[in-house]
Amino acid sequence: MTTSRLEIAYRRLLRCYPPRWRHDHEDELIATLLDLADATGRTRPSPADIADLVVHGLATRLGVSLGLVPVVVRQRTAILALSSLAVLSAGLFVVAEVVPKPLPAYAGNPPGAGLTFGPFVTLGAAIYPLPVAALVAASAGARRTARVLLGLTCIAVCAAVLVAAWTDIARPPLYLLAVLFLQAGMASAGMPTALRRRDLFTAAALFCLFLAAAGTYSLSLVHSNGYVYYNNPFAAYRGPDGLVDSIQRILPATVLVGVAAATVISLRRPGWAVAVFVVGAAWSLMPIAESIRYYPWGSANDVVSGGFLLAAVPVVLAAVMDLSRAASPHGLGSAPVRQGSAPPSNDPDQG
Structure with a gap:
């Protein structure tokens, strides 16, 4: 497997991450993974790399999904x-x-x-x-x-x-x-x-x-x-x-x-x-x-x-x-903060 094919394999694994995360971090992470692969002489992703990218990618995607819910x-x-x-x-x-x-x-x-x-x-x-x-x-x-x-x-x-x-x-x-x-x-x-x-x-x-x-x-x-x-x-x-x-x-x-x-x-x-x-x-x-x-x-x-x-x-x-x-910005915990006041809280104890 050539280096370009190794990069394609890594990019496929990174599809587990949400699109916004890939837009901000994909190139940087790919460069790091390719450097590590060159240093160890690997021509394909290791099982540890595959498990790490899949697990963390899905966890990041789940975190983004949960973030959509107040x-x-x-x-x-x-x-x-x-x-x-x-x-x-x-x-x-x-x-x-x-x-x-x-x-x-x-x-x-x-x-x-x-x-x-x-x-x-x-x-x-x-x-x-x-x-x-x-x-x-x-x-x-x-x-x-x-x-x-x-x-x-x-x-x-x-x-x-x-x-x-x-x-x-x-x-x-x-x-x-x-x-x-x-x-x-x-x-x-x-x-x-x-x-x-x-x-x-x-x-x-x-x-x-x-x-x-x-x-x-x-x-x-x-x-x-x-x-x-x-x-x-x-x-x-x-x-x-x-x-x-x-x-x-x-x-x-x-x-x-x-x-x-x-x-x-x-x-x-x-x-x-x-x-x-x-x-x-x-x-x-x-x-x-x-x-x-x-x-x-x-x-x-x-x-x-x-x-x-x-x-x-x-x-x-x-x-x-x-x-x-x-x-909405006018919902619970989203009211505008006056100068010198504490920031709003999303805790139901404060609602």
């Missing part, structure tokens, strides 16, 4: 994601893992039938305490500990999928695990340095209210239909009128109401409508995935498709308008 939007999304993740995990731990009883032995089931993970129903019991602990750590100001616990949540979700595939131990539905993973990632990525406890506790209280409404709705359906399996294993996860099924039914209306309320709040504190939209979209993966998986499009049982299609237009419009306000 800091306050990322922080408020993290607050909602953390609170919703912790509340959902706590609810599922109790309703789907602790409350269910073994299948009755008189039906020919062995003792403990239906409990596949010790005294618990699924591997979810090993995942759910982590987000709850992260919420406690964040509320206590231990931001680093909270991020570590959220990272462990992502690892535990992936491990649960693998363990369930290799053993007879059951796991929660895959679409539910995907929602947990996404919320943990969003909460970790945007967690503010100084977390406003009032926002965190308010969000957690609202999600508790939502989960309580879903649980009450589920119990009312079970009672009216005369079902007796509500405390049996997997009923909360996969049973009709179970907790997860009830969450999916009321989710479209809840997201619509939540975005409407956040839009009003965002007139003075931009960013909340976008945060509700993003977190609501993550939750919406559950009913959308189940609808695609089990029901033909447009069937009578496909409650989700119509609800989300009706809610999509106003919700997206409100989120876009809120994002433009948060990113």
